[in-house]
Amino acid sequence: MYNNLLFVVYCVVFRTTNMIKLVHWLPRIICILAILFISIFALDAFEPGLTLWQQIGGFLIHLIPSFVLIIILLVAWRWELTGGMILIVLAVGLMPFIYSGNYANNHSVWISLSIILSINFPFALAGVLFILSYYLKKKNPNLR
Numbered sequence: 001m002y003n004n005l006l007f008v009v010y011c012v013v014f015r016t017t018n019m020i021k022l023v024h025w026l027p028r029i030i031c032i033l034a035i036l037f038i039s040i041f042a043l044d045a046f047e048p049g050l051t052l053w054q055q056i057g058g059f060l061i062h063l064i065p066s067f068v069l070i071i072i073l074l075v076a077w078r079w080e081l082t083g084g085m086i087l088i089v090l091a092v093g094l095m096p097f098i099y100s101g102n103y104a105n106n107h108s109v110w111i112s113l114s115i116i117l118s119i120n121f122p123f124a125l126a127g128v129l130f131i132l133s134y135y136l137k138k139k140n141p142n143l144r
Contacts, residue, residue, distance in 0.1 A: 020136050027129035031073045031087070034122035039066040069123075076126075080134035087127030091120040 045058030072090065076083020095116050102112040 020133075020140060023129060023133045023136055027084070027126040027133065028073070028077065030122050030129070031069075031076070031126040034119075034126065035066055035069045035073065037122075038069065038119070039063060042066065076130050080130045080137075084127040084130030084134065087123045087130065091124035091127065095120055 042059055042062035045062045046055050047058075050058070072083060072086050076087060098116050098119060099112050102115050103109070106112065
């Protein structure tokens with residue numbers, strides 16, 4: 001019965017061309033916005049008292065996570081299943097590190113969890129949507 005319910009939901013929701021287009025573009029948009037959000041944190045490299053080259057160097061070093069995420073996005077753009085899995089593993093795998101680092105600074109479980117939610121959740125969601133997009137296109141090859 002559970003499989004029949006899933007099939008009905010699949011037929012009603014995901015059989016339309018517009019929904020497939022939405023599931024195609026939504027993870028890409030979410031991932032781009034999340035990378036831009038992560039990139040904002042690189043602006044803390046600009047401090048008074050440093051030379052221009054030190055500030056630029058620090059800024060580029062702080063952007064390394066964004067560059068890695070852009071590479072992962074490019075992989076996911078071309079190979080949705082692989083990229084989606086990488087995004088999910090990355091988001092889930094980094095949660096303990098982000099939590100422990102933030103908990104050590106603020107000693108608040110809720111603040112640490114909200115930081116994890118704001119940083120990791122968009123990438124996990126994008127990964128799930130990339131995988132969903134892959135399977136929808138596989139079931140409907142004429143709608144690519």
